[in-house]
Amino acid sequence: MIDTAVLSVEIELQRYFAAARLRATDYGPHYVALWDALEHMSSGGKRVRPALVLASHEGFGGLQQDAATSVAVSFELLHTAFLIHDDLIDSDLTRRGGPNVAGVFRDRAERSGGSERQAESWATTAAVLAGDLALSEAHQLIARLPVEAGVRGALLDLLGRSVFVSAAGELDDVTNTVGGEPMGLPGVLSTLERKTAVYSFEAPLQAGALLAGAGADAIDALGRYARRVGVAFQLVDDLLGVFGDPRVTGKDVLSDLREGKRTTLLAYAQDTGVWPQLAPLVGTGELDEHDVHRARVLLLSCGAAAATEDLARDYAEQAMRELTPAVPEQLRGHLCDLAESAVRRVR
Amino acid sequence: MIDTAVLSVEIELQRYFAAARLRATDYGPHYVALWDALEHMSSGGKRVRPALVLASHEGFGGLQQDAATSVAVSFELLHTAFLIHDDLIDSDLTRRGGPNVAGVFRDRAERSGGSERQAESWATTAAVLAGDLALSEAHQLIARLPVEAGVRGALLDLLGRSVFVSAAGELDDVTNTVGGEPMGLPGVLSTLERKTAVYSFEAPLQAGALLAGAGADAIDALGRYARRVGVAFQLVDDLLGVFGDPRVTGKDVLSDLREGKRTTLLAYAQDTGVWPQLAPLVGTGELDEHDVHRARVLLLSCGAAAATEDLARDYAEQAMRELTPAVPEQLRGHLCDLAESAVRRVR
Numbered sequence: 001m002i003d004t005a006v007l008s009v010e011i012e013l014q015r016y017f018a019a020a021r022l023r024a025t026d027y028g029p030h031y032v033a034l035w036d037a038l039e040h041m042s043s044g045g046k047r048v049r050p051a052l053v054l055a056s057h058e059g060f061g062g063l064q065q066d067a068a069t070s071v072a073v074s075f076e077l078l079h080t081a082f083l084i085h086d087d088l089i090d091s092d093l094t095r096r097g098g099p100n101v102a103g104v105f106r107d108r109a110e111r112s113g114g115s116e117r118q119a120e121s122w123a124t125t126a127a128v129l130a131g132d133l134a135l136s137e138a139h140q141l142i143a144r145l146p147v148e149a150g151v152r153g154a155l156l157d158l159l160g161r162s163v164f165v166s167a168a169g170e171l172d173d174v175t176n177t178v179g180g181e182p183m184g185l186p187g188v189l190s191t192l193e194r195k196t197a198v199y200s201f202e203a204p205l206q207a208g209a210l211l212a213g214a215g216a217d218a219i220d221a222l223g224r225y226a227r228r229v230g231v232a233f234q235l236v237d238d239l240l241g242v243f244g245d246p247r248v249t250g251k252d253v254l255s256d257l258r259e260g261k262r263t264t265l266l267a268y269a270q271d272t273g274v275w276p277q278l279a280p281l282v283g284t285g286e287l288d289e290h291d292v293h294r295a296r297v298l299l300l301s302c303g304a305a306a307a308t309e310d311l312a313r314d315y316a317e318q319a320m321r322e323l324t325p326a327v328p329e330q331l332r333g334h335l336c337d338l339a340e341s342a343v344r345r346v347r
Numbered sequence: 348m349i350d351t352a353v354l355s356v357e358i359e360l361q362r363y364f365a366a367a368r369l370r371a372t373d374y375g376p377h378y379v380a381l382w383d384a385l386e387h388m389s390s391g392g393k394r395v396r397p398a399l400v401l402a403s404h405e406g407f408g409g410l411q412q413d414a415a416t417s418v419a420v421s422f423e424l425l426h427t428a429f430l431i432h433d434d435l436i437d438s439d440l441t442r443r444g445g446p447n448v449a450g451v452f453r454d455r456a457e458r459s460g461g462s463e464r465q466a467e468s469w470a471t472t473a474a475v476l477a478g479d480l481a482l483s484e485a486h487q488l489i490a491r492l493p494v495e496a497g498v499r500g501a502l503l504d505l506l507g508r509s510v511f512v513s514a515a516g517e518l519d520d521v522t523n524t525v526g527g528e529p530m531g532l533p534g535v536l537s538t539l540e541r542k543t544a545v546y547s548f549e550a551p552l553q554a555g556a557l558l559a560g561a562g563a564d565a566i567d568a569l570g571r572y573a574r575r576v577g578v579a580f581q582l583v584d585d586l587l588g589v590f591g592d593p594r595v596t597g598k599d600v601l602s603d604l605r606e607g608k609r610t611t612l613l614a615y616a617q618d619t620g621v622w623p624q625l626a627p628l629v630g631t632g633e634l635d636e637h638d639v640h641r642a643r644v645l646l647l648s649c650g651a652a653a654a655t656e657d658l659a660r661d662y663a664e665q666a667m668r669e670l671t672p673a674v675p676e677q678l679r680g681h682l683c684d685l686a687e688s689a690v691r692r693v694r
Contacts, residue, residue: 128432129517139490168374
């Protein structure tokens with residue numbers, strides 16, 4: 001059922017980009033290229049957020065398929081906007097193994113004989129604009145929903161909260177690397193919740209439920225479940241970012257360590273005896289394969305890896321306990337499977 | 348009348364930022380500082396766009412004061428978002444003589460002992476996020492208008508067109524400096540229309556009129572007027588950017604020439620005999636007062652300054668001719684005054 005429903009999201013996204021691309025042709029080939037790059041960034045993902053919107057809507061017996069599809073597309077475009085602006089913040093030029101929006105425009109500038117400085121400026125411009133365009137459409141989709149004003153208002157609240165809380169989380173995440181005080185475990189966990197769990201899990205699940213007319217108790221339970229399961233997913237992501245097989249995860253195992261990304265792994269390790277050996281390895285930008293191996297051994301030996309895995313399992317279990325009978329049984333089953341799969345990825 | 352109405356915009360903006368700031372306190376002092384920086388960026392402007400929304404709404408006999416205020420605030424926040432993201436694209440750290448959002452966070456990072464690279468990363472993050480937050484609220488305001496669905500849809504169309512066309516214009520503007528082919532006069536003029544006239548003049552005037560129930564003829568006439576008057580304003584801005592008194596205009600007379608900003612002045616000069624002398628002076632980033640003086644003399648002697656002034660006058664006159672009787676007489680008078688004031692600034 002869910003897979004067929006997500007197909008409607010693909011179709012809507014394709015329709016949206018085809019129309020935008022057509023309008024963009026009036027503004028020259030670079031603008032068309034910007035839309036192509038934006039569409040490319042919005043494809044290839046796992047459609048986690050649309051699947052949650054649709055599962056929740058269906059789980060509460062919702063019958064507004066078209067509106068649910070629009071909401072699902074809205075959260076997917078919000079995600080695309082965040083990915084693009086996040087890459088811009090991190091000065092990344094690639095995503096999922098290919099050039100991202102900035103990377104595409106950097107390459108274009110170089111092919112046109114632009115200087116290094118011009119190529120950078122063009123790449124930044126393209127990333128800023130592509131994110132803005134996706135963010136705008138995420139809002140337009142919910143603003144135009146032909147549903148009752150109260151429901152539309154509640155959905156706009158969820159979208160607004162997603163933007164507000166994610167921005168706080170993104171700022172936390174970068175703040176982390178500024179100044180002398182490295183973030184401890186509570187800070188890392190709250191950043192994961194703010195930066196990802198709210199917009200990726202909480203808001204999509206609640207939006208689908210709202211559209212189906214779910215009651216306040218159910219919406220609250222979904223929120224508590226979603227924030228916890230979202231953190232569990234992120235904890236596992238952090239583990240896979242260091243210990244995963246890049247051929248399976250598609251993630252560069254060096255990048256988290258090179259950037260010195262403040263994960264629970266590092267937050268845990270920093271209070272242990274291995275820190276004096278580990279600290280010089282991370283965040284230097286010059287880590288080689290040998291250093292990565294050493295860093296992994298240290299993160300395993302100090303217990304950071306096991307502690308992160310335990311924490312992920314705890315969060316997933318807490319999440320499942322939040323699924324009260326206010327949530328329909330079939331949906332509860334689906335969400336329990338999801339929580340289990342979050343942790344299963346690490347094994 | 349208009350001044351009192353714009354006061355309602357100030358009050359709404361203050362209320363919005365006070366509420367956001369209060370919510371931000373749950374997310375730590377840096378996030379509060381981000382909201383403060385965003386509010387600061389939204390203040391101190393001339394409120395051109397709100398004044399146009401309100402004048403147009405009143406001119407067509409509109410009675411929806413609260414909705415008009417929300418639409419006016421929406422366009423002001425859209426403008427704030429664009430300013431912030433434009434500064435990010437241009438790597439500017441100041442605006443109106445003080446630090447902009449990026450500048451504020453750069454200073455904060457330096458005070459916290461962050462490295463140069465960390466300070467830059469924090470500044471970029473703050474600018475990306477502040478622009479996103481303002482862009483989001485611009486949409487929320489129109490999405491929540493308690494007006495007929497058709498009117499809300501038309502207003503959302505205007506907002507969407509503003510974002511779409513401005514992005515095309517911003518991309519043109521930056522593309523300008525990439526690769527070998529400098530943009531000619533038609534390109535410069537279409538960039539001005541796309542980047543500024545549509546969102547700053549066309550959409551606000553049409554939005555106020557739509558809300559007041561104006562007919563399609565009037566809306567079209569306003570659009571044609573607004574795109575031309577918007578270009579006239581920008582042409583005069585470009586003249587003031589080179590020849591204006593910085594104590595009056597608040598603009599750094601060096602920056603346009605230093606960046607080699609592609610204005611009608613340069614587009615005109617490049618087809619004249621002074622170009623071999625002028626070209627080495629502009630866009631080098633190292634222009635001194637003496638070079639500026641030489642560049643000014645060359646731009647005057649080749650006729651570029653006079654031609655730009657003539658062009659601005661032409662556009663303003665064309666704009667006035669578009670004001671058909673479909674536009675109420677009093678509003679027509681007001682808009683004629685506006686067109687004349689666009690050109691008068693240069694004398």
